[in-house]
Amino acid sequence: MSASRSVRDRVARHVRDVPRSGIRDFFDIVSTMRDVVSLGVGEPDFDTPWHIREAAIFGLERGATHYTSNLGLLKLRQAISRYVERVFGVAYNPENEILITVGVSEAMDLAVRALINPGDEALYHEPCYVSYRPLIEFAHGIPAAVETPAANGFRLTRELLEARVSDKTRLLIVNYPNNPTGAALTESEAREIAAFACDHDLLALSDEIYAELTYDRPHVSLAAQPGMRERTVFLHGFSKAWAMTGFRLGYACAPPELIEAMMKIHQYTMLCAPVLAQEAAIEALKQADRDVAEMREEYNRRRRFVTASFREMGLPCVTPAGAFYAFPFIGDLGLSSKDFALRLLEEEKVAAVHGTAFGTCGEGYLRCSYATAMDDLKIAMERMAGFVERRRRAAR
Amino acid sequence: MNELLRLLTLNARESVENLAKMLDRTPEDVRAEIADLEARGVIRGYQAVINDDAISEDRVMAIIEVKVTPEREGGFNHLAHRISRFPEVVAAHLVSGQADLLLFVEGRTLKDVASFVSEKLAPLPGVTATATSFLLKTYKSRGVMMENPDEYERIQVSP
Ligand SMILES: Cc1ncc(COP(=O)(O)O)c(C=O)c1O
Numbered sequence: 001m002s003a004s005r006s007v008r009d010r011v012a013r014h015v016r017d018v019p020r021s022g023i024r025d026f027f028d029i030v031s032t033m034r035d036v037v038s039l040g041v042g043e044p045d046f047d048t049p050w051h052i053r054e055a056a057i058f059g060l061e062r063g064a065t066h067y068t069s070n071l072g073l074l075k076l077r078q079a080i081s082r083y084v085e086r087v088f089g090v091a092y093n094p095e096n097e098i099l100i101t102v103g104v105s106e107a108m109d110l111a112v113r114a115l116i117n118p119g120d121e122a123l124y125h126e127p128c129y130v131s132y133r134p135l136i137e138f139a140h141g142i143p144a145a146v147e148t149p150a151a152n153g154f155r156l157t158r159e160l161l162e163a164r165v166s167d168k169t170r171l172l173i174v175n176y177p178n179n180p181t182g183a184a185l186t187e188s189e190a191r192e193i194a195a196f197a198c199d200h201d202l203l204a205l206s207d208e209i210y211a212e213l214t215y216d217r218p219h220v221s222l223a224a225q226p227g228m229r230e231r232t233v234f235l236h237g238f239s240k241a242w243a244m245t246g247f248r249l250g251y252a253c254a255p256p257e258l259i260e261a262m263m264k265i266h267q268y269t270m271l272c273a274p275v276l277a278q279e280a281a282i283e284a285l286k287q288a289d290r291d292v293a294e295m296r297e298e299y300n301r302r303r304r305f306v307t308a309s310f311r312e313m314g315l316p317c318v319t320p321a322g323a324f325y326a327f328p329f330i331g332d333l334g335l336s337s338k339d340f341a342l343r344l345l346e347e348e349k350v351a352a353v354h355g356t357a358f359g360t361c362g363e364g365y366l367r368c369s370y371a372t373a374m375d376d377l378k379i380a381m382e383r384m385a386g387f388v389e390r391r392r393r394a395a396r
Numbered sequence: 397m398n399e400l401l402r403l404l405t406l407n408a409r410e411s412v413e414n415l416a417k418m419l420d421r422t423p424e425d426v427r428a429e430i431a432d433l434e435a436r437g438v439i440r441g442y443q444a445v446i447n448d449d450a451i452s453e454d455r456v457m458a459i460i461e462v463k464v465t466p467e468r469e470g471g472f473n474h475l476a477h478r479i480s481r482f483p484e485v486v487a488a489h490l491v492s493g494q495a496d497l498l499l500f501v502e503g504r505t506l507k508d509v510a511s512f513v514s515e516k517l518a519p520l521p522g523v524t525a526t527a528t529s530f531l532l533k534t535y536k537s538r539g540v541m542m543e544n545p546d547e548y549e550r551i552q553v554s555p
Contacts (some may be wrong), residue, residue, distance in 0.1 A: 020462045040553035160502040179555075268542075301403075301418045308417035351552055378414060 003222045018134045022357030026341065030351045039368040040351040042179060044216070044243035044324070046298075048280070053212055055283030064279050068272045070263060072100025072251070076278050078250055084236070088211070088221040091228055092253040098271045099259050099266060103235040104209045104250035109135050111131045111205050111214040111233045111252060114261040116141040116171055122172035127180050129207070129326070132173050135360075144169065147361040150329065150333055153318050154181035156293075158192045165200055172202045174222055177210035180367035181359045182320020187220045194225030203258075204232045208392060209250070210323040212241035212292045215290045218294065219322070223253070233262075239276075240323075241292045242284045247277040273333040292382045299324050302370040303317045309381040315390045324371040326336040327355065332366025340366060344380030348383035400429055401438070406539075408442040447542045448534060454504045456530060460513065461495035463525040472496060477523045484512045488513070495527070506530065 010017065030036055031063060047053075070310045071077060077094035092098050101107040108131060116122055118140035124132045126145045134142040146164045148154045156174065175194065177184040185193070197201040197204050206222040210306060222233040239249025252262060284291070296329035310328045317328035330340050344350050344366075352369075355362025397405070403415055412430070412522075416423040432440045438493045448455055462479070466472050476497055487500040503509040509528070518526055518547055534542050 023554065027551070036552060038552045041550060042554045043550065045550065102399045123527060245416045301399075304420040305414070305417045308420065353553065374418075 005323065007078050014137055014140060018137050021130050022338075023353060024128060026351075026353055026357070029080050029342070030345065033345070033349065036345070036349045037372075037376050037383070038350050038351040039370070039372060039377075039380055040353050041369050042325075043245040044240065044295065044371050045373055046243040046295055048242065048244050048247070051287070052244070052280050052284045052291075056247075056280040057269060059276050066275060068100075068275050068278060070267045070272055072273055073278045073282070076100060077251075079282055080253075080323060081258045083288060084234070084253055086236070088208070088219075088266070089224040090221060090234065090253070091254075091350040092234075096162045097257040097259055099252045099262055100278060101237075101250045101252060101272050102270055103239060104235050105131065105249045106270060106273075107233075107235045107237070107250050107262075108132070109138075110262040110265050111235070111258075112141065112171070112173075112255075113135055113139045115203050115205075115233075115260070119168065119245045120169040120170040120172060121166060121168040121204070123169055125160075125175075127154065127178075127355060127362040127365070128358055129175055130357065132175075140169065141171070145359060145361075147359070148181075148183070149320055149361075150316075150327075150365075154178060154183035154327070155185060155240050157189070157192055158196045162198050164362055165196075165202075167202065169249040171205065172197050172386070173205045173207070174211075175207040176222075177214055177219070177322025178231065178325075179210065179323055180316065180325050180353070180355070180362070180365075182323050183318065184214050184217075184249055184321035184323075185220055185222075186217070186396070190220045190222055191225050194222060197231060198227040204228065205235060206232055207235045209235065209237055209240050209315075211236065213296055213299060213324060214322040215296070215303060216321050219312060219385070224248075225286065233258055237357075238281050238284055241295070242288075243295065244277075244280065244284065247274075247280055249273055249281050260388055298374075301368065302372075302374060305374070306368060306370050306381065309385070313385045314392075315388065318379055324369055326368045326370060328368065329364055330366050330388075332343065332395075333388065334395040335391065337363055337365060344384065344387055348387045350380045350383050350387075354357035357381050401433070402450065402545070404430075404439070406449040445538050445540045447537075449542065456499050456503055456506055456509055458503075458531065459518070459529045460507045461500055461525060461527045462497040462499060462517070463494075464496045464522045465524055466496075467522065475520070479517065482512070482516060484509070484516075 056387060077098040079096040080098055081092050112135045116139050121142045121144045122136045123146060125146045125148050133143045144164055149155055211219040221234040222228055235252055235254050239242040245348040306326050307317055307319055315328040317326055320326050337356050341352060341354040348357050352365045355365030399419060403410060412423045412426050415495060464475050467474055475507045484501050484503060485499050486502050489498045491498045501509055513526055513528055
């Protein structure tokens with residue numbers, strides 16, 4: 001047995017057994033190539049609006065270089081409280097129901113660790129964001145994936161959930177608007193999921209990080225559905241709608257007992273979120289709607305462009321209702337998703353992430369992010385059309 | 397602004413097919429609206445945005461503030477139209493503030509522009525004063541940066 005092998009064996013089992021993210025593997029390949037047009041990016045192409053960056057610079061000048069309270073700056077929690085009540089229709093007390101975190105990533109981790117006991121089952125839906133399953137496993141929970149089929153627009157239904165729930169289920173993780181499918185829920189669908197959570201007495205984690213980016217109808221919050229406020233951890237952040245991914249700032253809103261539990265972990269592992277990011281976020285909420293509206297309009301234009309382009313290529317694609325992803329079906333062109341993505345990259349220098357990076361039921365799909373400048377999108381769609389055409393001829 | 401006009405303002409050379417996709421309309425429909433906008437004089441032309449500093453041609457541009465006495469009939473319009481007809485005048489606006497008219501004037505040399513002011517503009521009846529500023533360098537024009545700023549690179553694939 002080699003030395004490195006034995007070291008590997010000493011890594012904790014529940015960490016060792018979690019596979020590397022498929023996104024990281026793909027990234028490693030892409031980063032060796034030049035002149036790639038990327039549809040593989042899960043963050044806005046816009047830079048943070050200037051007035052927000054300016055607020056961070058001003059913070060530095062004033063000496064905002066210290067720890068903040070564990071919960072985060074009160075002024076920011078107050079601004080978040082007002083914003084969430086106005087936009088999502090749920091009121092949270094800034095004193096004890098809001099926790100500022102290092103991105104939704106940290107908030108999600110805290111919530112999963114604080115809410116499940118070893119052996120508890122956590123329901124979540126696939127295709128989904130890459131972190132949910134590993135986080136559940138790191139917390140010694142049992143991940144229970146509910147597959148959402150394209151036939152229902154990748155939306156979760158009570159029926160799908162009922163088929164998977166068990167007496168060990170304790171938690172339900174929901175993410176709409178969804179990464180990677182772009183699906184969003186209607187009011188009645190959200191209410192149905194809420195009724196399911198209430199009837200089975202589950203806690204819910206609602207990752208609503210793309211809430212501002214919906215195009216056909218306004219976002220509906222799971223936390224605002226009847227019976228949900230008391231059992232939901234509402235997660236949101238500044239990464240997507242405000243193009244602030246690098247600031248690393250998110251937050252959780254929940255009843256005081258749940259926030260207190262998450263706070264215990266946050267306090268000992270993170271202490272507080274970065275103060276400059278918090279200063280910037282206070283500024284972001286001052287004219288939230290205007291910044292977001294401009295970017296949303298541009299995303300919407302690109303959304304129409306890519307869906308029309310897929311239609312022209314003959315690729316079936318559920319029209320995305322939110323976020324900045326399209327998830328076309330490429331499964332009848334004779335290649336697995338992974339091979340499709342690799343060949344598209346090799347032959348056309350277009351990077352898009354294979355659907356299976358987001359769960360096994362993502363087989364047959366490709367995540368195409370349209371958080372990419374229109375000029376690049378045009379090139380990418382042209383190259384992809386050529387590739388699809390060649391695949392069709394080869395498959396005949 | 398209407399969405400089609402906004403897209404054309406960003407890029408007047410965008411193909412009708414691409415415009416149609418972005419607007420979720422048919423190419424025929426978009427082509428017809430453009431024709432209508434042109435016929436009604438809403439769209440008055442299409443031009444390239446050129447970085448003058450990148451070409452070596454002799455060309456100077458000046459901004460000229462002009463004070464005028466409004467006429468009893470016609471106010472500023474009559475004189476403004478008259479001034480606008482000079483080919484040297486690239487743009488002319490009625491403005492608030494100290495001056496009344498703001499002109500963008502182009503010539504081959506500083507002297508060209510100076511003699512336009514002293515020989516043609518200033519002597520016009522109604523013109524009471526002019527103030528000329530020559531443009532030395534253009535950083536941004538019509539929403540377009542004249543130099544590509546240092547871009548901070550985004551990673552190519554992320555979750
Ligand atoms: C659904 C979803 N949740 C959470 C995150 C992480 O966001 P943050 O930057 O706030 O950690 C992402 C980022 O891609 C996401 O797509």
